[in-house]
Amino acid sequence: MNDDDKYKVKKTDAEWKAQLDPMQFEVARHAATERPFSGKYWDHWSDGSYNCIGCGAPLFKSGTKFDAGCGWPSYFEPVNSEVIERIVDKTHGMVRVEVRCHNCGSHLGHVFEDGPQPTGERFCINSAAIDFAPK
Secondary structure, X not given: OOXXXXXXXXXXXXXXXXXXXXXXXXXXXXXXXXOOOOOOOOOOOOOEEEEEOOOOOEEEEHHHEEOOOOOOOEEOOOOOOOOEEEEEEOHHHOOXXXXXXXXXXXXXXXXXXXXXXXXOOEEEEOHHHEEEEEO
């Protein structure tokens, strides 16, 4: 899935499998998608940050999370423009923008242009790709 040489965090598949549970591994390392309304963070509203499951990099703050009604955690912006890598995804007969952790290349989800202001973006993220750190 990834051109791992361009990421700061580099691990073998065996190392990723030892760190992640099977769903996290499939989502983060093979761009799988969890079923809507099945992840632990789609309806989670505590104060804190959502970090990359692969490397722990802070990705989203709880204040940017909103209920998009789609069944996945949704955010209108990342913590900053450097933490997210955007890649055109032409799989499944669609053209979408995949988002990955810029630090380790873990697949997070996709970004769409139907979010709320101020950005108008909806980062639709798999719960299996993130971990919550309470404030």
